[in-house]
Amino acid sequence: MSSNFKQPCSLKETRKIVVENRNENKYVYAQALRQLAMFYLRGVEVQKNPEIAFNLWLKAAKEGDSVSYYNIGKAYKDGVGTQVNFKKSFKWFKRGAFLGNPSCWTALGRAYFYGFGVEVNEKKAFECFKVAAEKEDLIGEFFLGLCFENGCGTDVNYQEAFKYYLKGAQKNSPESQHALAVLYAKGKAGEYNLEETFRYCRLATLEQGYNHVQKALGFLVN
Secondary structure, eight states: OOSSOOSOOOHHHHHHHHHHHTTTOHHHHHHHHHHHHHHHHHTSSSOOOHHHHHHHHHHHHHTTOHHHHHHHHHHHHHTSSSOOOHHHHHHHHHHHHHTTOHHHHHHHHHHHHHTSSSOOOHHHHHHHHHHHHHTTOHHHHHHHHHHHHHTSSSOOOHHHHHHHHHHHHHTTOHHHHHHHHHHHHHTOSSSOOHHHHHHHHHIIIIITOOGGGHHHHHHHHO
């Protein structure tokens, strides 16, 4: 049996990999279950059924698949395939973070930041975002920059905010590109720089579809 699950596979191929690896290779088995869930979530080659997707993630999570921990946490948060339950969402994100999943660290930080399933705690949110950013999670880098810019859970530090926004912007994160443009516009990334402001606004809007930045572009042009 192959030690790696190679994507993309058809629905038929994915089901075959699930069956072949159930007792042979738990790692590949879990990955295939997670991929199978996506077919049901999106309705690709099969009737859309978020409930089946959710149950497949649960099975994959039992095998230690950290991405499925994130998917389950998000499902509980958004009510996809199950009822909305912020406390359960938080629990699954925390489990996934313990396994080292970067997206779970970011999600855990957002839970502390906004109070989803737990009391608001900006310091803990900052610590979670820091771990996520160290693992190069795009959204984690953005939120860490946001914390530094606004003094959430840490002291205000525009240089650090710029550093993490720039990391995300260079990896085509529209959130970070927009935030970086705002720093330039406010003169918080060194001297006021209209050219860089416009450039990052344009990247976030025209290339990444970050539509609300169009207002900023219009303001700059006028």
